[in-house]
Amino acid sequence: MSLRPTLDFLLYNWLNAESLNQRERFADHSRETFDAVFDTCERIAREKYAPFNRLVDTQEPHFDGETVILPQATHEAHKAYAGSGMLSAAQDYDEGGMQLPYTIEAAANCFFAMASVSIGSSLLTKGNANLLLVHGTEAQKEVFARNEFAGRFSGTMCLSEPQAGSSLSDITTRAVPDGYDFEAEALGPRYRLTGNKMWISSGEHELTENIIHLVLAKIPGPDGKLIPGTRGISLFIVPKKMVGADGQLTGVRNDVALAGLNHKLGWRGTTNTLLNFGEGKYPVDGAAGAVGYLVGKPHEGLRCMFHMMNEARIGVGTAAVMLGMAGYYASLDYAKNRPQGRLMGPAGKDAAQPQVRIIEHSDVKRMLLAQKSYCEGALALELYCARLVDEQHTADAQAADDARLLLEVLTPIAKSWPSEWCLEANSLAIQIHGGYGYTRDFPVEQYWRDNRLNMIHEGTHGIQATDLLGRKVLMEGGKGLALLAARISATIERALQVPELATYAGALDKAVYQVGAVTKAAWATGNPQDALANAVPYMQGFGHTVLAWIWLDVALATLRSDTTKSIAATAGKMAAVRYFYHYELPKxxxxxxxxSDRDLTCVDLPEDAF
Amino acid sequence: MSLRPTLDFLLYNWLNAESLNQRERFADHSRETFDAVFDTCERIAREKYAPFNRLVDTQEPHFDGETVILPQATHEAHKAYAGSGMLSAAQDYDEGGMQLPYTIEAAANCFFAMASVSIGSSLLTKGNANLLLVHGTEAQKEVFARNEFAGRFSGTMCLSEPQAGSSLSDITTRAVPDGYDFEAEALGPRYRLTGNKMWISSGEHELTENIIHLVLAKIPGPDGKLIPGTRGISLFIVPKKMVGADGQLTGVRNDVALAGLNHKLGWRGTTNTLLNFGEGKYPVDGAAGAVGYLVGKPHEGLRCMFHMMNEARIGVGTAAVMLGMAGYYASLDYAKNRPQGRLMGPAGKDAAQPQVRIIEHSDVKRMLLAQKSYCEGALALELYCARLVDEQHTADAQAADDARLLLEVLTPIAKSWPSEWCLEANSLAIQIHGGYGYTRDFPVEQYWRDNRLNMIHEGTHGIQATDLLGRKVLMEGGKGLALLAARISATIERALQVPELATYAGALDKAVYQVGAVTKAAWATGNPQDALANAVPYMQGFGHTVLAWIWLDVALATLRSDTTKSIAATAGKMAAVRYFYHYELPKxxxxxxxxSDRDLTCVDLPEDAF
Known part of the structure; x- marks a missing residue:
């Protein structure tokens, strides 16, 4: 199975991605240049990623005391990825980039996520460099960001600490000015950092010349104490190896030491580390602390970091989708080829007949269609969000602001929905394989393990839900939610004109009304404890409503398209819509x-009653 | 956390297990003897099983060319289990057993499943020996069954083949009479078997002196051809090593050869094998084929095998429950000790305050209560089914027949419901641990992997659903379903008298009505294709209704009990009931x-549209 027809349909027939070329920034592009990017990525993913997905699962990163060893295949995949220019796909021509729409970059990265999510597509490196382009000084951009885009350096995000995972206000990594002349440094105000950072993906490896850590730390107040809360947090560039203002390595190692590798359930191709900053293993110039360069202003670190958070969350959602898609294709292939059992006729089963392939069994069809409905629907959502990123950056002021607001509201869904439902899709893919699916001889168990991470990293399910109900639907007087409702209503209006879709339009209309009503009901007492007690069920219902909207909108495009090209593909899409409205939306x-009941069954239960 | 208070409550306060001692068979027993069994099992599980659960996951069984190597811990756990007498706990005193109720045996085995499901509790050995007690000859009982109960031999069930997993009518293992005098053999009519058997748990190891395979095979007709369908299937005892009529090994190896070990996602402490019967590796007396002794009559093999199927399915359901419970306890413990974040006050969060433990967060409480509601409810269901097994065997004729019928209807739920929802509980246990839950440093990821098997083995989810809607609710003119509805109604009647429970009783009444109505609607056309198209959603709705009933019945017992003993435990149970009725039943x-729509969205979709 190839992803291309699905991707092409969503991009060109639904999202009208070609119209982006009318914008000045993308004027040199055309469907041909987009397709050429897809061709290249699809080929690299097929040749350098997919064949090694099991290998990177079994040959976990290990530390020999000096360096972290990764399989040769990982080195080659990263080389091919960097060589393709994808690291700077969306960057300006001036920066050596391809100046591609983000929509196209995101779509192109789908091939890698599907082929081997844990070999990775350098999401963090790009996010890191992008942040520096916005918040860094000219020198920081030149020395760090550009070398990341070029593939010489790679990047990390160092937020969590062992005692502070979701709660960033409790980080204790300290940053103190490095000498009286700390502000005279070419690469930015120079600090010394001490502390431990946990869950750092790609925190140590030899894939690139250097690793650029973006580190959240607190600058102590005049009393030497750390400022409580997130207001005290600042952001620093901490390179693994010291770099001169000319971008060359100075030959001095910075005091960032690997304290441990995390051994995970899945996603094993990516190193995940505990790092010690300034523990004294690699002292620089005889002084204590890892050298770090301030980015932006002191105490504004979290705001800078959030700049890369939205895209990172869309990236996580997309990874979840593509793992789901990989499982869907694997189980579809298996179902088409595995003979087992017979169909039930009016007179029972006739054992004298040959066995049928399992795709002929109704329950297998149900499990396949559920996967298709979850994964293709979620892919559409991710691409829609990617399109909003382009709108935000290149549309006129009003449209750009609308896109920004919509993204605020949709990001928690784009991150959480696929991490829950495309994981469920992976479970169905195992189920279709039967006992074989439970063995490591088939790929589906690994997809399921890999996908389980996505509900945890970049903000857990609970955090996304609190963000949605506690912040996003309220912000700017509820304008984001109103805007989303208006977009959905526009789809409903159009669908009401189409006989095949009118019933779905009616069902969606009801659902959107419910979203509005329960949002109000949740906040009726004004007490966050009441409102947020059921934030996750709220997000689940909200997410299903969003997906129903996306599917209805895709259905409109499907019926509008020239269906003579692929009657089967049209039937498949319309069945996925139907499945979603019949089996899922009623949930x-x-x-x-x-x-809406502000049910406090869980909140009220005293601890000793569990 | 100890399982004991929960188990004690369900057995003694709810199921009135002590009343079984009024029956002649159990007259020597008392709560004291039951408790002594639990004490022993709890201790062995704590000392010999739990500490090695991770070890058996990482040190998978391997084959050195001659023998399958298992960790020493597995040998010692098995020795302790056999030494406890649990292998023959429910057997007659005359057989050397303890003549315990099955309810008590099943409850006692919970400790082992929770401590290390894949070290195992010899479920297959007991099932195998029990089958022989019913269908075997005196010699077969003496030589095989009794040595299994004594722990000298262990047992397997050999049903599936590589090309025939769920579809047993397609097995091709052949059994032909072994010489003209094949019926003169002391251990039963002697046949020679050739064929391959897949997914054979405990198919090869050195834990016991011998392994007794119970093998389904077909005896060819006069034309030499295998009879199509399940009617052609017979059952054979095929020992790994040849045994004399005196029960001693003869020193001759039978022609059963290990063809491969399956490498699984989880449940790795248990060997799972592909076995070749009669491939010629260990020829016996120079003739071809593995030696097997017919059990029961030719062509009645499947009927004999089904004798052990119901108990095996309850066993699988219980294993799923206990994995869920293990995750619940682990995440509860973690939540009580891990500080992270702060509660939202009317004025937001106060970063100057110390962090709270995560059990204080509402979403963590929700995830804990969901686990409690799934796992304790499912445990109650399994014990209820175990109690029905005792009723079937020791109650008066009418009650025994009722119990048989109820078991027929409830078994698909007892098997499928925990395998789906206690797996979900394990996922919530991971979620509560955050990033730590995704590492192998904490036990919860292993529970989740182990539990994923339960929707597959002993009849997949799809098979259970077809069994339920296609056979069990229809059998004997729908008598089983009517009987279940009557039992549920009796609970509703009692609950209507209790003010705290009246609303739940009303909700359950509606749900039961719906079960009846959708069962009729599903079969309205009489066409199995229409009815069974949505057999799995039917089973899911049916299962949730059954669990709602179980919880309501448990609630009655909770309110009836002397609540001064543990106010907290009572509050916990009532919250779990409330959770189930508020959050789950509406699904x-x-x-x-x-x-009820006989929705054919999935069935109708042509293959090329996926």
Whole structure:
């Protein structure tokens, strides 16, 4: 199975990605240049990623005391990726980039995520460099960001600490000015950092010449104490190896030491580390602390970091989708080829007949269509969000601001929905394989393990839900939610004109009304404890409503398209829509009920009663 | 956390297990003897199983060319288990057993499943020996069954083949009479078997002196051809090593050869094998084929095998429950000790305050209560089914027949429901641990991997659903379903008298009505293709209704009990009931809708549209 027809349809027939070329920034591009990028990425993913997905699972990164060893295949995949220019796909021509729309970059990266999510597509390196382009000084951009885009350096995000995972206000990594002349440094105000950072992906490896850590730390107040809360947090560039203002390595190692590798359930191709900053293993100039260069202003670190958070969350959602898609294709292939059992006729089963392939069994079809409906729907959502990123950056002021607001509201869904439902898709892919799916001889168990991470990293399910109900639907007087409702209503209006879609339009209309009503009901007492007690069920119902909208909008494009090209593909899409409206959307009732009741069954239970 | 208070409550306060001692068979027993069994099992599980659960996951069974090597811990756990007498716990005193109720045996085995499901509790050995007690000859009982109960031999079930997993009618293992005098053999009519058997748990190891395979094979007709369908299937005892009529090994190896070990996602402490019967590696007396002794009559093999199927399915369900419970306890412990974040006050969060433990966060409480509600509810269901097994064997004729019928209807739920929802519980346990839950430093990821097997083995989810909607609710003119509805109604009647429970009783009444209505609607056309198209959603709705009933019945017992003993435990149980009725039962609407519509969205989709 190739992803291309699905991707092409969503980009060109639904999202009208070609119209982006009318914008000045993308004027040199055309469907041909987009397709050439897809061709290249699809080929590299097929040749350098997919064949090694199991290998990177079994040959976990290990530390020999000096360096972290990764399989040769990982080195070659990274080389091929950097060589393709994808690291700077969306960057300006002036920066050596391809100046591609983000929509196209995101779509092109799907091939790598599907082929081997944990070999990775340098999401963090790009996010790191992008942040520096916005918040860094000219020298920081030149020395760090550009070398990341060029593939010489790679990047990390160092937020969590062992005692502070989701709660960033509790980080204790300290940053103190490095000498009286600390502000005279070419690469930015120079500090010395001490502390431990946990869950750092790609925190140590030999894939690139250097690793550029972006580190959250607190600058102590005049009393030497750390400022409580997130307001005290600043952002620093901490290179693994010291770099001169000319971008060359100075030959001095910075005091960043690997304290441990995390051994994970899945996603094993990516190193995940505990790093010690300034523990004294590699002292620089005889002084204590790892050298770090301030980015932006002191105490504004979290704001800078959030700049890369939205894209990172869309990236996580997309990874979840592509793992789901990989499982869908694997189980579809298996179902088409595995003979087992017979169909039930009016007179029972006739054992004298040959066995049928399992795709002929109704329950296998149900499990395949569920996967298709989850994964293709979620892919559409991710691409829609990617398109909003382009709108935000290149559309006129009003449209750009609308896109920004919509992204605020949709990001928690784009991150959480696929991490829950495309994981469920992976479970169905295992189920279709039967006992074989439970063995490591087939790829589906690994997809399921890999995908389980996505509900955890970049903000857990609970954090996304609190962000959605506690912040996003309220912000700017509820304008984001109103805007989303208006977009959905526009889809409903169009769908009401199409006989095949009118019933779905009606169902969606009801669902959107419910979203509005339960949002109000949740906040009726004004007490966050009441409102947020059921934030996750709220997000689940909200997410299913969003997906129903996306599918209805895709259905409109499907019926509008020239269906003579692929009657089967059209039938498949319309069945996925139908599946979603018949089997999935009705689930929102149960989720929304507890929200609108402000049900405190869980909150009220005393600890000793568990 | 100890399982004991929960188990004690369900057995003694709810199921009135002590009343079994009024039956002649159990007259020597008392709560004291039951408790002594639990004490022993709890201790062995704590000392010999739990500490090695991770070890058996990482040190997978391997084959050195001659023998399959298992960790020493597995040998010692098995020795302790056999030494405890649990292998023959439910057997007659005359057989050297303890003549315990099955309810008590099943409850006692919970400790081992929770401590290390894949070290195992010899479920297959007991099932194998029990089958022989019913269908075997005196000699077969003496030589095989009794040595299994004594722990000298262990047992397997050899049903599936590489090309025939769920579809047993397609097995091709052949059994031909071994010489003209094949019926003169002391251990039963002697045949020679050739064929391959897949997914054979405990198919090869050195834990016991011998392994007794119970093998399904076909005896060819006069034309030499295998009879199509399940009617052609017979059952054979095929020992790994040849045994004399005196029960001693003869020193001759039978022609059963290990063809491969399966490398699984989880449940790795248990060997799972592909076995070749009669491939010629160990020829016996120079003739071809593995030696097997017929059990029961020719062509009645499947009927004999089904004798052990119901108990095996309850066993699988219980294993799923206990994995869920293990994750619940682990995450509860973690949540009570891990500080992270702060509660949202009316004025937001106060960073100057110390962090709270995560059990204080509402979403963590929700995830804990969900686990409690799934796992304790499912444990109650499994114990209820175990109690029905005792009723079937020791109650008066009418009650025994009722118990048989109820078991027929409930077994698909007892097997499928925990395998789906206690797996979900394990996922929530990971989520509560955050990033740590995704590492192999904490036990919860292993529970989740181990539990994923339970939806597959002993009849997949799809098979259970077809069994339920295609056979069990229809059998004997729908008598089983009517009987279940009557039991549920009796609970509803009692609950209506209790003010705290009246609302739940009303909700359950509605749900039961829906079960009846959708069952009729599903079969309205009489066409199995229409009815069974949504057998899995039917089973999901049916399962949630059954669990709601179980919880309501448990609630009655909770309120009836002397609550001064543990106010907290009572509050916990009542919250779990409330959680189930508020958050879970409303889900049935979405599942039942597609069943009653006889929705053919999935069935109708042509293959090329996926």
């Amino acid at each position: 929102i009732g149960a989720w929304f009920q507890v929200v | 049935i609407g979405a599942w039942f809708q597609v069943v």
